[in-house]
Amino acid sequence: xxxxxxxxxxxxxxxxxxxxxxxxxxxxxxxxxxxxxxxxxxxxxxxxxxxxxxxxxxxxxxxxxxxxxxxxxxxxxxxxxxxxxxxxxxxxxxxxxxxxxxxxxxxxxxxxxxxxxxxxxxxxxxxxxxxxxxxxxxxxxxxxxxxxxxxxxxxxxxxxxxxxxxxxxxxxxxxxxxxxxxxxxxxxxxxxxxxxxxxxxxxxxxxxxxxxxxxxxxxxxxxxxxxxxxxxxxxxxxxxxxxxxxxxxxxxxxxxxxxxxxxxxxxxxxxxxxxxxxxxxxxxxxxxxxxxxxxxxxxxxxxxxxxxxxxxxxxxxxxxxxxxxxxxxxxxxxxxxxxxxxxxxxxxxxxxxxxxxxxxxxxxxxxxxxxxxxxxxxxxxxxxxxxxxxxxxxxxxxxxxxxxxxxxxxxxxxxxxxxxxxxxxxxxxxxxxxxxxxxxxxxxxxxxxxxxxxxxxxxxxxxxxxxxxxxxxxxxxxxxxxxxxxxxxxxxxxxxxxxxxxxxxxxxxxxxxxxxxxxxxxxxxxxxxxxxxxxxxxxxxxxxxxxxxxxxxxxxxxxxxxxxxxxxxxxxxx
Numbered sequence: 001x002x003x004x005x006x007x008x009x010x011x012x013x014x015x016x017x018x019x020x021x022x023x024x025x026x027x028x029x030x031x032x033x034x035x036x037x038x039x040x041x042x043x044x045x046x047x048x049x050x051x052x053x054x055x056x057x058x059x060x061x062x063x064x065x066x067x068x069x070x071x072x073x074x075x076x077x078x079x080x081x082x083x084x085x086x087x088x089x090x091x092x093x094x095x096x097x098x099x100x101x102x103x104x105x106x107x108x109x110x111x112x113x114x115x116x117x118x119x120x121x122x123x124x125x126x127x128x129x130x131x132x133x134x135x136x137x138x139x140x141x142x143x144x145x146x147x148x149x150x151x152x153x154x155x156x157x158x159x160x161x162x163x164x165x166x167x168x169x170x171x172x173x174x175x176x177x178x179x180x181x182x183x184x185x186x187x188x189x190x191x192x193x194x195x196x197x198x199x200x201x202x203x204x205x206x207x208x209x210x211x212x213x214x215x216x217x218x219x220x221x222x223x224x225x226x227x228x229x230x231x232x233x234x235x236x237x238x239x240x241x242x243x244x245x246x247x248x249x250x251x252x253x254x255x256x257x258x259x260x261x262x263x264x265x266x267x268x269x270x271x272x273x274x275x276x277x278x279x280x281x282x283x284x285x286x287x288x289x290x291x292x293x294x295x296x297x298x299x300x301x302x303x304x305x306x307x308x309x310x311x312x313x314x315x316x317x318x319x320x321x322x323x324x325x326x327x328x329x330x331x332x333x334x335x336x337x338x339x340x341x342x343x344x345x346x347x348x349x350x351x352x353x354x355x356x357x358x359x360x361x362x363x364x365x366x367x368x369x370x371x372x373x374x375x376x377x378x379x380x381x382x383x384x385x386x387x388x389x390x391x392x393x394x395x396x397x398x399x400x401x402x403x404x405x406x407x408x409x410x411x412x413x414x415x416x417x418x419x420x421x422x423x424x425x426x427x428x429x430x431x432x433x434x435x436x437x438x439x440x441x442x443x444x445x446x447x448x449x450x451x452x453x454x455x456x457x458x459x460x461x462x463x464x465x466x467x468x469x470x471x472x473x474x475x476x477x478x479x480x481x482x483x484x485x486x487x488x489x490x491x492x493x494x495x496x497x498x499x500x501x502x503x504x505x506x507x508x509x510x511x512x513x514x515x516x517x518x519x520x521x522x523x524x525x526x527x528x529x530x531x532x533x534x535x536x537x538x539x540x541x542x543x544x545x546x547x548x549x550x551x552x553x554x555x556x557x558x559x560x561x562x563x564x565x566x567x568x569x570x571x572x573x574x
Contacts, residue, residue, distance in 0.1 A: 026336035042334035043342030048215040056366035057092040061100035075319025078307035080340025084299030085284040089325040113255040117312040119272035124305030132297035139420030145400025151377040161367035164190025192233040193364040200368035224365035239359030252313040276320040283321035392423040429479035434487035466496035473504035478511035503534025513546035531562035
């Protein structure tokens with residue numbers, strides 16, 4: 001690395017540098033025909049995967065299949081063109097199915113489009129304000145818990161089409177009521193639909209094992225559609241339920257807006273933005289781990305926000321970075337964002353050319369594709385590992401999972417995050433130590449090559465019971481304040497001087513500073529002096545702000561200086 005490059009890496013990057021799309025970076029590096037050819041093949045591969053998946057996710061979300069295609073085309077294009085990741089592929093994601101379906105049921109399609117638009121504005125603001133880093137603080141057990149919970153909910157929503165069941169009314173949302181309704185509808189089982197679903201799953205699994213680089217989802221869908229068409233099986237298709245899919249993009253239009261409606265939709269938009277931010281950054285991190293590259297979180301969030309705005313303008317649903325499609329893009333040989341742009345172009349071409357053929361796609365086959373997606377989403381091994389790891393992690397992942405499945409996705413994330421934060425604070429508070437500077441046994445040390453040994457600073461401490469010295473080590477915050485206060489309160493009867501070593505304290509908060517201020521007041525009543533040693537500038541600033549300041553307290557850089565100051569005061573008094 002050159003000196004200029006090293007200096008550039010240490011200075012604060014400009015706004016333009018932080019938000020320059022990776023597409024521009026890749027083009028600046030030099031983009032030739034061989035690179036373009038690799039991106040064409042990768043984009044085509046991802047488009048083949050995204051085509052049936054986008055329609056399946058849209059149907060499961062309670063909207064028509066064309067909405068999923070609009071999302072992949074428009075949202076996917078914007079994410080690849082403007083994002084902060086080289087390999088991110090955007091489109092509708094399975095994680096959104098539950099939220100989108102609930103929004104459609106409560107507020108209708110117009111409400112969904114407005115909530116998607118609003119979530120785009122929120123993500124745009126989060127990215128511009130550079131808050132993307134904080135989204136990464138979602139604990140890992142929370143992500144595993146809500147992802148596994150989502151997988152259960154999505155699978156339960158596909159049972160009706162997997163088995164070809166006929167319900168007397170609308171399918172209930174709560175999972176217990178849903179299973180009761182599905183159980184009551186079992187006599188309407190369509191054996192043809194169930195056979196088509198099983199065949200699709202078998203084809204997808206078989207292709208993945210025997211030819212892992214082939215488009216298993218598309219092959220399974222095509223085989224099922226041909227079988228239904230050739231045998232004339234009595235199963236529902238895209239044509240019979242939705243009348244097929246259109247052969248063009250709609251004209252852009254702003255979602256219907258009213259202030260009251262926007263206020264009602266704000267919680268939904270926040271949930272969309274939170275989940276979209278988590279999913280997109282998680283996908284970008286996975287891409288980084290596969291390629292050794294680094295994404296820019298805030299630039300990615302800005303692109304995600306613009307993509308959701310654009311998707312809603314064209315009638316699409318929520319869009320985010322899709323982990324499975326991003327991984328497929330990398331494995332297919334992508335060299336940069338151009339493959340993502342081409343993926344959107346290929347999906348558009350498929351919609352324009354093959355729309356009439358899509359009408360023969362059986363809904364049981366699309367439900368089977370989502371069943372495979374749910375199996376992969378469930379993160380069974382990670383869940384089991386967390387349950388075995390510790391009681392705290394087991395509680396967080398289990399509670400998050402149960403709340404997501406039986407209550408609500410947003411509640412699950414918030415509950416899991418709260419539990420995870422409390423667990424972290426508990427662990428951090430246990431890491432704080434308060435120890436006396438009077439070692440019981442000194443370790444053996446060699447003589448210093450004939451040189452006279454300097455007197456150790458703790459000689460005075462060990463010989464003078466009126467001087468009490470303690471070292472605090474670790475992050476000193478509200479979780480540990482009570483422990484530290486109890487330790488300091490247990491100090492000798494009436495010491496003449498306190499020495500508190502802060503050199504091993506990296507950070508302190510207001511609660512901890514108030515605790516030290518209480519110790520200072522107590523010492524002042526006993527006419528004892530306090531020497532605080534080795535406080536870092538940030539720690540010193542907080543202590544001073546809370547009244548821990550001279551003349552009640554004296555600050556020294558080193559413990560030896562504090563010992564000399566205490567000895568000087570004692571000599572002056574005597």
